Amino acid sequence: DELRARASTSANLGLASREPNDGARSRILLVEDRASSADRITATLRDYHDVDIEAQPQEALFRAAENTYELVVVSLNLADFDSLRLCSQLRSLERTRAIPILLLAEAEDRPRILRGLDLGVNDYIVRPIDRNELLARVRTQLRRKRYADSLRENVQAAIELAVVDALTGLNNRRFLETHLAQALDKAAHKGRPLSLMILDIDHFKSVNDTHGHDAGDEVLKVFARRIKRVLRGADLVCRLGGEEFVVVMPDTPLAMAERVAERVRAAVESEPFPIDPKGSRTIAITTSIGLAERGADANADALLRRSDKALYASKTAGRNRVTA
Numbered sequence: 001d002e003l004r005a006r007a008s009t010s011a012n013l014g015l016a017s018r019e020p021n022d023g024a025r026s027r028i029l030l031v032e033d034r035a036s037s038a039d040r041i042t043a044t045l046r047d048y049h050d051v052d053i054e055a056q057p058q059e060a061l062f063r064a065a066e067n068t069y070e071l072v073v074v075s076l077n078l079a080d081f082d083s084l085r086l087c088s089q090l091r092s093l094e095r096t097r098a099i100p101i102l103l104l105a106e107a108e109d110r111p112r113i114l115r116g117l118d119l120g121v122n123d124y125i126v127r128p129i130d131r132n133e134l135l136a137r138v139r140t141q142l143r144r145k146r147y148a149d150s151l152r153e154n155v156q157a158a159i160e161l162a163v164v165d166a167l168t169g170l171n172n173r174r175f176l177e178t179h180l181a182q183a184l185d186k187a188a189h190k191g192r193p194l195s196l197m198i199l200d201i202d203h204f205k206s207v208n209d210t211h212g213h214d215a216g217d218e219v220l221k222v223f224a225r226r227i228k229r230v231l232r233g234a235d236l237v238c239r240l241g242g243e244e245f246v247v248v249m250p251d252t253p254l255a256m257a258e259r260v261a262e263r264v265r266a267a268v269e270s271e272p273f274p275i276d277p278k279g280s281r282t283i284a285i286t287t288s289i290g291l292a293e294r295g296a297d298a299n300a301d302a303l304l305r306r307s308d309k310a311l312y313a314s315k316t317a318g319r320n321r322v323t324a
């Protein structure tokens with residue numbers, strides 16, 4: 001509160017002291033073995049940041065890997081360890097690679113500053129340390145880190161969205177294509193069986209025609225949930241599009257897949273489907289299923305074609321059945 005009061009006073013006076021990171025305090029690890037220097041730096045930073053001091057470089061590496069520091073400040077003049085080696089280790093560990101590094105250097109130490117920058121150190125500050133310069137350089141690195149983090153999160157979210165079907169939350173056809181190719185490679189490599197199931201809801205067009213498109217959507221959502229419940233976690237359930245679904249079943253020979261498919265078929269038929277979110281109205285639904293097992297040469301397309309043929313056989317034989 002005191003801090004906020006001070007900040008808002010400064011803001012009212014129009015001072016440029018809006019430090020630095022939109023409210024949240026950042027965690028900084030200071031690697032420094034000289035107490036007087038560590039005290040001075042901490043005194044400068046502690047109004048805005050939580051600073052942990054570590055004098056032992058190897059310990060610093062562990063702490064950086066185990067915690068969520070947003071910046072590591074490293075003295076270039078540690079007594080019994082090469083500071084640049086620490087920087088290089090911080091850059092090579094997966095868990096610390098993205099943490100910015102700020103070097104505290106002596107003015108005459110240009111060759112090692114340059115080596116540091118070459119190793120991936122983000123910035124440096126030359127002693128004697130100016131308080132405002134230190135705050136500014138720290139602020140810049142924290143901003144950069146947060147921007148990079150948010151970019152990475154956005155890219156991750158976009159990738160996830162691109163392979164998920166918005167209506168059912170199942171993976172979509174795009175995901176199936178990569179996953180199935182990989183699963184087939186793995187099965188071939190290990191000499192394990194793999195079966196593929198294609199499901200198509202029977203007379204789904206009449207659900208839409210009779211009860212409306214929203215009712216159809218509700219059926220699709222419940223259908224997805226219900227078949228997932230019957231299957232194992234290792235089985236990948238995808239929505240191919242429309243009212244067609246595919247299940248990839250690793251380590252599953254055809255005979256076992258038939259039993260699983262029969263369980264799925266029965267689970268769909270046995271309980272009516274709600275056609276509104278409240279579940280006050282329900283209708284009966286059935287599904288036709290086609291199965292195929294990978295052959296010695298089977299690629300994804302061939303396997304999909306064979307299970308699709310089996311599905312067609314289920315449809316022409318009267319629907320609500322399994323064909324292998």
Ligand code: GH3
Pocket residue numbers: 167200201202203204205206208212213214215216217220241242243315319
């Ligand atoms: P069959 O037993 O031969 O499979 O008959 P069907 O009516 O299920 O087959 P058809 O392929 O003729 O119709 C599929 C229908 O699925 C057509 C389309 O209106 C509907 N559909 C496709 N995608 C969606 C969707 O996202 N939501 C809804 N509500 N309906 C969809």
Ligand code: MG
Pocket residue numbers: 200201242243244
């Ligand atoms: Mg269809």
Ligand code: MG
Pocket residue numbers: 200
């Ligand atoms: Mg159809």
Ligand code: MG
Pocket residue numbers: 200201202203204205243
């Ligand atoms: Mg259909």
